[in-house]
Amino acid sequence: MNIRTKLTLRYTAVTALVFTLFAVAVYLFSEQNRENEFFRTLKKEGVTKLHLFVEGSIDVEILQSIYRSNREFIHEVEVAVFDMDFNLLYHDAQDIDIVQETPEMLENIRRSGLLEFYEGKYHAVGFVYSIGKQEFIVTAAAYDGHGYAQQRMLAILLIGLWLAGILIIIPSGYFFARSALSPVAKIVEEVEHISDFNPNVRLIVKDKRDELGVLAETFNEMLNRLEKSFDSQKTFVSNISHELRTPLAAMIAELELALRYEHTSQEYTEIMENVLNDARRMERLSKGLLDLARAGYDRAEITKEEVRLDETLLNARETVIKNNKNFTVELIFDTETDDDRQITVFGNEYLLRTAFVNLIENNCKFSPDKTSIVSISFANGNSVIRFSDNGIGISPDEIDKIYTPFYRGENREQAQGYGIGLALVNRILLLHKGEIAVQSNKGEGTTFVVSIPHV
Numbered sequence: 001m002n003i004r005t006k007l008t009l010r011y012t013a014v015t016a017l018v019f020t021l022f023a024v025a026v027y028l029f030s031e032q033n034r035e036n037e038f039f040r041t042l043k044k045e046g047v048t049k050l051h052l053f054v055e056g057s058i059d060v061e062i063l064q065s066i067y068r069s070n071r072e073f074i075h076e077v078e079v080a081v082f083d084m085d086f087n088l089l090y091h092d093a094q095d096i097d098i099v100q101e102t103p104e105m106l107e108n109i110r111r112s113g114l115l116e117f118y119e120g121k122y123h124a125v126g127f128v129y130s131i132g133k134q135e136f137i138v139t140a141a142a143y144d145g146h147g148y149a150q151q152r153m154l155a156i157l158l159i160g161l162w163l164a165g166i167l168i169i170i171p172s173g174y175f176f177a178r179s180a181l182s183p184v185a186k187i188v189e190e191v192e193h194i195s196d197f198n199p200n201v202r203l204i205v206k207d208k209r210d211e212l213g214v215l216a217e218t219f220n221e222m223l224n225r226l227e228k229s230f231d232s233q234k235t236f237v238s239n240i241s242h243e244l245r246t247p248l249a250a251m252i253a254e255l256e257l258a259l260r261y262e263h264t265s266q267e268y269t270e271i272m273e274n275v276l277n278d279a280r281r282m283e284r285l286s287k288g289l290l291d292l293a294r295a296g297y298d299r300a301e302i303t304k305e306e307v308r309l310d311e312t313l314l315n316a317r318e319t320v321i322k323n324n325k326n327f328t329v330e331l332i333f334d335t336e337t338d339d340d341r342q343i344t345v346f347g348n349e350y351l352l353r354t355a356f357v358n359l360i361e362n363n364c365k366f367s368p369d370k371t372s373i374v375s376i377s378f379a380n381g382n383s384v385i386r387f388s389d390n391g392i393g394i395s396p397d398e399i400d401k402i403y404t405p406f407y408r409g410e411n412r413e414q415a416q417g418y419g420i421g422l423a424l425v426n427r428i429l430l431l432h433k434g435e436i437a438v439q440s441n442k443g444e445g446t447t448f449v450v451s452i453p454h455v
């Protein structure tokens with residue numbers, strides 16, 4: 001069942017319930033009123049006839065014949081009068097005798113003063129009434145034909161109104177639900193048209209303040225994020241293919257050259273060395289890409305443990321020097337700490353080492369003295385590591401771009417690379433809730449400051 005039908009049904013059900021309660025309340029109130037009114041009328045009729053009888057202004061037989069003749073056309077009240085010793089003084093029609101007065105009943109009326117009751121379908125009252133010093137017990141009974149007919153009319157009217165109300169409510173409920181939900185249907189239609197081919201299409205936000213406006217805006221923001229992520233994936237893949245093609249093309253050219261004609265063993269050695277160099281470049285690139293992919297995992301997916309940063313830095317230096325014999329790495333653990341926890345972080349040792357290796361290699365690559373100066377300290381709950389060099393520096397307008405995958409600065413001629421080092425460092429630090437900042441002056445040197453929350 002769709003929301004529109006559900007809303008219509010609920011709206012109709014609630015309205016029908018309210019209508020029903022309303023109609024029942026009106027009917028019951030009217031019924032109560034009718035009953036009270038009729039008992040009052042009976043009493044009044046009883047009193048009038050008592051007066052006529054006692055005062056003798058109308059003959060008893062005439063009084064009785066009026067009752068009989070009226071009875072044929074209207075629901076005439078039948079009255080009986082007793083003295084306080086229960087002797088019958090007057091009766092409209094003893095043969096009809098609606099109220100069968102027993103001594104117990106009369107005793108009851110005398111004690112309570114007024115009794116209202118039913119005799120089959122007839123209403124009846126019994127009461128004590130005094131004229132001058134003399135007291136009488138009077139009973140009066142009749143059928144409230146007029147009142148019941150009015151109640152029947154009222155019931156028919158209420159049922160009719162109830163049905164008419166429901167017949168109006170169902171289509172109007174359906175119409176309101178449809179108009180309230182039509183923006184949703186429109187959103188669905190618009191979303192169906194967004195595809196790979198037109199990912200920059202966005203939903204139209206009519207009113208930012210209503211719920212559907214917020215929904216459309218949230219959806220647009222999600223589309224923006226997705227588009228950005230698709231774009232960066234596309235660039236990433238094309239960059240990878242480009243980077244792989246260069247060494248592969250060089251290797252193919254070298255090997256074709258080798259096959260074309262006979263070479264001296266010296267020449268073959270040279271060709272093989274060149275091919276080996278290209279293969280090593282490719283191996284470095286694929287390792288970098290693998291690391292980048294690993295660092296792209298969800299925080300929850302990478303295994304973490306307590307990592308001592310001084311030890312990780314020593315390992316990173318060892319790796320750098322093993323790969324680049326001419327690089328120098330100076331480690332300065334200048335801040336004496338009694339508490340090892342200030343230089344211990346909760347993280348992944350392999351990824352942190354990879355980040356440090358990249359920063360140290362950058363220092364060495366981009367400085368003539370091929371030296372990286374690394375110092376470790378702590379501040380405000382963070383372990384802080386500085387990677388400095390006295391190298392060629394980065395121009396200020398490039399500072400924001402250096403963390404973009406495959407971005408290489410204008411100083412790229414100075415050193416080999418693929419532009420994925422700092423992107424990788426950035427991701428690794430994100431996974432460790434850490435931060436990176438850079439201070440650089442062209443021609444003077446560069447310092448990368450890394451801070452990671454310690455345990």
Ligand code: ADP
Pocket residue numbers: 358362363364366389391392393394402407408409410411412416417418419420421422423446
């Ligand atoms: P790669 O080193 O492979 O070029 P990175 O992502 O590591 O890629 O660095 C991106 C760019 O940032 C580099 O091309 C370079 O221009 C600049 N850069 C990074 N570190 C330094 C540094 N220590 N000194 C000067 N420039 C740097």
